[in-house]
Every structure is written in structure tokens, then in C-alpha cells.
Amino acid sequence: MNLLEGTLPKIFPQDHAARLKAKERLEQLVMPYWALAELMDLAVDLAGMTRNPRPEFAGKVIVVMAADHGVTAEKVSKYPGAVTAQMVHSFVRGQAGINLLAAQAGADVIVVDMGVNADLLHLADEGKIINKKVGLGTGNIARGPAMSVAMARRSVESGIEIANLLGPQYDLFGTGDMGIGNTTSSTAIAALCTGGDVAVLTGRGTGLNDVELTHKVSVIRRILEINRPNPKNGLDMLSKVGGFEIGGIAGLILGAAAQGKPVVIDGFIATAGALIAARIEPFIRDYLIFSHRSAEPGHQAMQETLGCRRPLLDLGLRLGEGSGAALAMPLVSSAAALLSRVATFAEAAVSEAGE
Amino acid sequence: MNLLEGTLPKIFPQDHAARLKAKERLEQLVMPYWALAELMDLAVDLAGMTRNPRPEFAGKVIVVMAADHGVTAEKVSKYPGAVTAQMVHSFVRGQAGINLLAAQAGADVIVVDMGVNADLLHLADEGKIINKKVGLGTGNIARGPAMSVAMARRSVESGIEIANLLGPQYDLFGTGDMGIGNTTSSTAIAALCTGGDVAVLTGRGTGLNDVELTHKVSVIRRILEINRPNPKNGLDMLSKVGGFEIGGIAGLILGAAAQGKPVVIDGFIATAGALIAARIEPFIRDYLIFSHRSAEPGHQAMQETLGCRRPLLDLGLRLGEGSGAALAMPLVSSAAALLSRVATFAEAAVSEAGE
Numbered sequence: 001m002n003l004l005e006g007t008l009p010k011i012f013p014q015d016h017a018a019r020l021k022a023k024e025r026l027e028q029l030v031m032p033y034w035a036l037a038e039l040m041d042l043a044v045d046l047a048g049m050t051r052n053p054r055p056e057f058a059g060k061v062i063v064v065m066a067a068d069h070g071v072t073a074e075k076v077s078k079y080p081g082a083v084t085a086q087m088v089h090s091f092v093r094g095q096a097g098i099n100l101l102a103a104q105a106g107a108d109v110i111v112v113d114m115g116v117n118a119d120l121l122h123l124a125d126e127g128k129i130i131n132k133k134v135g136l137g138t139g140n141i142a143r144g145p146a147m148s149v150a151m152a153r154r155s156v157e158s159g160i161e162i163a164n165l166l167g168p169q170y171d172l173f174g175t176g177d178m179g180i181g182n183t184t185s186s187t188a189i190a191a192l193c194t195g196g197d198v199a200v201l202t203g204r205g206t207g208l209n210d211v212e213l214t215h216k217v218s219v220i221r222r223i224l225e226i227n228r229p230n231p232k233n234g235l236d237m238l239s240k241v242g243g244f245e246i247g248g249i250a251g252l253i254l255g256a257a258a259q260g261k262p263v264v265i266d267g268f269i270a271t272a273g274a275l276i277a278a279r280i281e282p283f284i285r286d287y288l289i290f291s292h293r294s295a296e297p298g299h300q301a302m303q304e305t306l307g308c309r310r311p312l313l314d315l316g317l318r319l320g321e322g323s324g325a326a327l328a329m330p331l332v333s334s335a336a337a338l339l340s341r342v343a344t345f346a347e348a349a350v351s352e353a354g355e
Numbered sequence: 356m357n358l359l360e361g362t363l364p365k366i367f368p369q370d371h372a373a374r375l376k377a378k379e380r381l382e383q384l385v386m387p388y389w390a391l392a393e394l395m396d397l398a399v400d401l402a403g404m405t406r407n408p409r410p411e412f413a414g415k416v417i418v419v420m421a422a423d424h425g426v427t428a429e430k431v432s433k434y435p436g437a438v439t440a441q442m443v444h445s446f447v448r449g450q451a452g453i454n455l456l457a458a459q460a461g462a463d464v465i466v467v468d469m470g471v472n473a474d475l476l477h478l479a480d481e482g483k484i485i486n487k488k489v490g491l492g493t494g495n496i497a498r499g500p501a502m503s504v505a506m507a508r509r510s511v512e513s514g515i516e517i518a519n520l521l522g523p524q525y526d527l528f529g530t531g532d533m534g535i536g537n538t539t540s541s542t543a544i545a546a547l548c549t550g551g552d553v554a555v556l557t558g559r560g561t562g563l564n565d566v567e568l569t570h571k572v573s574v575i576r577r578i579l580e581i582n583r584p585n586p587k588n589g590l591d592m593l594s595k596v597g598g599f600e601i602g603g604i605a606g607l608i609l610g611a612a613a614q615g616k617p618v619v620i621d622g623f624i625a626t627a628g629a630l631i632a633a634r635i636e637p638f639i640r641d642y643l644i645f646s647h648r649s650a651e652p653g654h655q656a657m658q659e660t661l662g663c664r665r666p667l668l669d670l671g672l673r674l675g676e677g678s679g680a681a682l683a684m685p686l687v688s689s690a691a692a693l694l695s696r697v698a699t700f701a702e703a704a705v706s707e708a709g710e
Binding site for chain 2: 029030031032033035036037038039078080082083086087089090096097099100101103104105205206207295312313314315316317318319321323327330331333334337342343347348349350351352353
């Protein structure tokens with residue numbers, strides 16, 4: 001059996017009994033009823049995901065999936081494609097935003113070459129990145145498909161392999177991405193999955209001006225017309241308008257969900273990966289934690305389509321790299337710790353309401 | 356000279372030169388322009404507050420000010436007044452929400468008895484709390500003033516003393532509160548400072564039902580009619596409708612601002628303290644960081660009256676204790692670290708936009 005087909009049957013909805021036990025304890029904590037509101041909702045979710053009424057997260061990791069995009073030939077980004085590989089080097093040297101933010105969250109950073117258009121084998125040989133290269137960047141999706149269906153499957157299965165590889169060390173995953181041009185792919189996926197208008201969903205990515213934004217909208221419309229992806233088929237969408245890193249993120253989510261581990265979803269690109277994963281296995285939505293609402297206008301519609309709880313942060317972030325996931329991880333840890341490290345009214349001998 | 360009058364001349368607006376230097380560096384970080392958005396805005400503020408373009412926060416503290424309120428005789432809270440002292444014991448034993456959340460943020464918890472209606476001297480003697488007791492709870496503000504003007508001054512000066520005492524150890528302050536009945540005082544202050552309608556501003560506090568909420572609104576209206584506080588005079592408002600812990604928070608803010616140190620403001624009660632402080636010295640607003648938007652309906656209007664940046668979190672919290680401040684502290688640390696621990700494009704040798 002293939003890795004993908006072997007993984008899907010292991011993905012179940014959240015555990016109701018663990019949720020119920022967590023909720024019962026939270027209701028008795030030495031504070032007014034549900035006074036920590038959405039943090040408590042999250043704590044119940046974490047219990048349900050992990051099937052443990054008192055979950056703890058000892059190992060945290062941000063997995064940064066990197067790949068290039070042929071669509072950069074259409075001038076949809078302010079930055080040249082070469083920046084993808086340059087940023088991988090920055091991640092490896094610990095110089096980038098995600099290095100700092102993950103360190104602040106007590107999370108490791110694992111960089112995966114899903115399809116960077118550069119020879120990075122020396123970094124993999126030195127153990128500084130993981131090599132899962134599916135190709136040297138995708139095809140230009142404004143002129144044809146991003147990749148073959150076999151390559152789409154390989155991207156997703158590589159993500160599952162990463163989740164399985166990291167499973168013994170980590171119990172909380174965060175997604176990250178690096179790929180110049182990948183907001184274009186992600187917006188196409190957003191349009192397919194939300195049914196929204198491309199002009200409304202498309203954003204400035206790394207900082208386009210008005211003229212460049214209008215151009216990006218027309219390129220994304222052409223991408224959808226030429227490729228005609230099936231919005232109900234995750235691998236079809238991925239092969240036609242996706243990216244290798246987006247497939248990798250989808251696979252990471254599937255692999256984590258199969259282990260009963262929560263995945264903190266970063267921003268716009270990561271949510272596109274989650275939409276692909278959800279078209280492959282809808283139950284994965286029970287394992288997603290939205291870290292933030294990005295500045296990209298399509299993000300809210302994508303999050304609402306997935307239908308999970310509203311994001312933890314809303315700071316106008318648009319960096320990617322896993323930065324939002326890292327910033328939200330301390331909130332996730334705190335939510336979990338509510339279940340094991342706060343006393344109940346009875347334990348603390350404090351009078352309850354109305355006594 | 357009194358401590359209060361001696362402190363005010365040390366409070367200056369943020370330092371423009373440090374802000375400018377911080378902004379220049381942030382613009383060169385190896386990421387798209389201002390991609391971390393509100394986190395970067397906060398980093399610039401931190402530079403301006405500390406007068407240091409690369410601030411670091413080694414010592415973090417949540418100061419929990421506790422006091423009782425005579426207005427609990429009017430049945431404005433679901434909990435009996437005795438809970439204030441019981442919760443102080445829970446804080447000391449490390450059993451409460453704030454203990455966990457502060458620990459997650461790497462912050463110490465300092466508990467101050469500003470006016471709890473119980474003998475807590477043994478805890479002070481054992482060094483577990485700081486004794487600044489101004490009285491055994493305030494007067495019932497539905498029937499007269501909370502305290503004398505001298506006591507109001509003493510509350511505020513006690514807060515300044517706490518800031519000065521903790522100054523050598525801590526460079527990032529967070530406010531916390533414990534005081535059954537204190538949303539009633541805080542709503543009265545909110546109505547005075549925002550000009551808003553009491554019925555709109557009043558919330559359910561620790562969990563009132565509709566009938567109890569209507570009663571609370573009528574009590575707050577009576578409080579304002581009977582006391583007629585001057586909304587332009589912080590000490591007058593505090594003496595008439597305040598609380599000892601609200602005065603303590605106001606003083607802590609004044610003392611921190613005089614040291615050029617940021618104060619992470621918790622929720623509804625802390626913001627009432629900030630409003631009192633701002634009526635005493637408007638420049639303090641340059642040192643406030645709003646941690647979150649509380650579930651209390653008046654909170655947004657209070658925050659907008661103070662006019663600082665919008666809050667970092669919006670999770671429906673309504674616990675107090677400093678819980679929101681603790682949850683936001685990791686974001687503050689991360690914002691500061693952007694200035695010292697991320698490379699610039701030149702340092703990382705990555706191509707810039709449009710190259």
C-alpha cells in the first residue's frame with residue numbers, strides 16, 4: 001500500500017471522552033466560569049486531538065518547507081526566485097525571522113528542501129536541512145500544470161515522511177514555508193476551495209504596488225482557466241496550481257493528524273496546504289490550530305472554509321517562514337498547561353460563586 | 356517633596372532618536388518590508404520607551420495588586436468578598452491561573468496587599484507578599500466615597516514605591532489585579548473617562564445573569580450620582596469611586612514610566628488604573644502596551660480613550676490577575692528580539708526586492 005493510503009485510515013476525529021474530561025476540570029479551576037475563554041476552548045481541543053485530558057508538549061518544531069515556483073516568470077513577486085535558496089541558507093545560519101521566533105517559543109526549526117531551484121545537497125549532507133526535493137521548482141502554472149500527479153503525490157508523501165521522521169521527538173508541529181511566488185499558487189487554491197472572486201482574494205504578497213497587484217490578479221485568472229483544477233480533488237489541485245512546499249505542508253498535516261498531534265498552521269501558504277490536506281482527508285481539520293490571520297485578503301475566507309476556531313493572533317503578519325506559528329506556540333503551551341498546572345476550587349479551598 | 360510630585364517630572368514621551376534607529380534597522384531585516392507588521396510597530400515603541408534601539412528584557416514581573424471593595428454589599432458580584440483574601444493565598448501557593456501563565460512567560464509574580472479585608476501580615480512577614488495595605492477594603496461607593504483623598508494618594512504612591520523597589524531587578528512590568536467587586540469601580544471610572552453610557556459599558560464581571568447585570572448598571576449609576584467625581588482629576592476619581600488596587604496599578608504605571616520601562620496592561624481593571632494614571636500624567640500613555648481586549652464591553656472604549664496601539668490579543672479573557680499581560684509577554688519579548696537577533700539583507704547576503 002502507498003504511504004498516503006496507509007496514513008488516511010489512521011486519522012480520526014478528536015476524542016470526545018478526553019474533551020469531556022478536560023472540560024470538566026477547566027470548569028472547576030479556581031477562577032470564574034470559563035474566564036480564560038478561547039484559551040480554554042483551545043485546551044479542550046488539545047485534549048481531544050491528543051486523546052489525553054492533560055496533554056503536555058515537550059518537543060515543539062517548526063517545519064519550514066521550501067520550494068521554487070515557475071510562475072515567477074510572470075513577474076508576480078517583488079523578489080527574484082533566487083531568494084528562495086538564499087533564504088534557506090539564512091535559515092541554516094540562524095539569521096532569519098523564524099530562527100528568532102522559534103527560539104523564543106522553545107521550538108526547533110527543521111528546514112526541508114521540497115523543490116528549491118538550486119543544488120542544496122551539501123546542506124543535506126551536513127544534516128542542516130532535509131532533502132525531499134521533488135524537482136527544481138514547479139512548472140509555470142500560467143502556461144500549464146505545476147507538476148505531474150505523481151509528483152503531487154510524492155510532495156504529499158514526503159510531508160508525511162517528515163511527520164513520521166520527527167514524530168518520536170516532537171509532539172507539537174508548526175508549519176512554515178519559503179518559496180518566492182507561492183502566494184500566487186495559494187491564491188489559486190483559495191479561489192478554488194472558497195469559491196471566492198480572485199480579485200477579492202488576491203493580496204500584495206511580499207509588497208506589490210497597485211499595478212503589480214492588478215497584473216497578479218490577471219495571471220491567477222489565467223492560471224485557473226488554463227489548468228481547470230478539480231476543487232474537490234486535492235492531488236489534482238496540487239498538481240495543476242500547487243507548489244512542492246504546499247504539498248509538503250499538506251503531507252505534514254496528514255502525518256501529524258495520523259499521530260494525533262496538533263499542527264499550528266502559520267499563514268496564507270500554510271492554509272493553502274491545509275485546504276489541500278482537507279480535500280484528501282476532511283478529518284484533518286480536527287488537528288489544526290490557526291495561529292493568526294494574515295494580511296493577505298483571502299486568508300479569512302480560507303480559514304472559514306476549513307471551519308476551525310478563529311485564529312489566535314491578528315497582527316497583520318505576512319512573512320511566512322512559520323513566523324505566525326512560532327508566535328502562537330506559547331499560547332498553545334499555556335492552554336495545555338491550564339489542564340495540569342492550575343488548582344480547582346476544591347484543591348485551593350476557595351469559595352465558589354453564590355456560596 | 357512628595358513621591359508623586361517627585362516622580363511626574365521624570366516621565367517623558369518616547370525617545371524619537373531610538374525609535375528612528377529601530378525603524379531603520381527593522382526596514383533592513385532579511386524579510387519583505389514590515390512583514391511582521393504590528394510586531395514591528397511594537398518593537399519601535401519598545402525602543403522609544405527604553406531609549407534603546409536594541410532593548411532586551413531580562414527581568415519580567417507581573418505585579419498583582421489585591422484589595423477589597425465595600426460595594427460588594429450591593430451584591431454586584433457573584434463571589435463573596437472573602438474570595439479576595441482566599442485568592443491571595445492561592446497566588447502565594449502557586450495554584451492560580453496567573454502563577455502558571457507567568458511561569459510560561461518567564462515572569463515572576465509579586466503579590467501586593469493594597470487593602471485586602473483580612474489580616475495578611477504573616478504572609479508579608481514571610482516575604483510572600485508585599486504589604487502596602489491602605490485600609491481594610493474601600494467604603495461602599497454606592498453610599499459615599501471609596502476613600503479619602505489622602506488614601507488615594509497613598510495608594511498611588513504605594514504603586515510608585517513598588518515600581519521603584521522592583522526596578523533594579525525588572526525591566527518589563529505587567530499589571531495584575533485581584534479584588535471582588537472591582538469591575539464595578541472600573542466601570543464607573545470607564546464611564547467618567549470615556550463619557551460612555553453606563554448601560555453600554557457595564558459587563559458581567561465574574562458571570563452575572565441578566566437580572567444581576569441590570570442591577571449592577573443601576574448601582575453604578577447611583578455611584579456616579581452620589582459621588583460626582585471630577586473626570587479630569589485622577590486622585591478625585593480614585594478617592595470617590597476607585598479601589599486601593601486600582602490606585603496601586605496607577606502608581607505602578609507612573610513609577611515604571613518614570614524609569615523608562617514598558618508596562619504590559621492586563622484587562623479591564625488594569626485599564627481603569629491606566630486611565631487614573633493618565634489623568635495624573637498624560638505622558639504615561641507612551642509606556643503602555645495593551646495585552647488584550649477583555650470580554651467586558653467597556654474595555655474597547657477605555658483603550659481607545661487612552662489612544663495606544665490596539666491590543667495584542669483578543670481571546671475573550673475576563674480573569675484578571677494579570678493573566679492577559681502574562682499571555683502577551685512572549686510577544687513583547689519577541690518584538691524586542693527582532694531588533695537584536697535577526698540579520699539584515701546585507702548581513703545575510705540575500706537579494707533585495709526589485710534587484
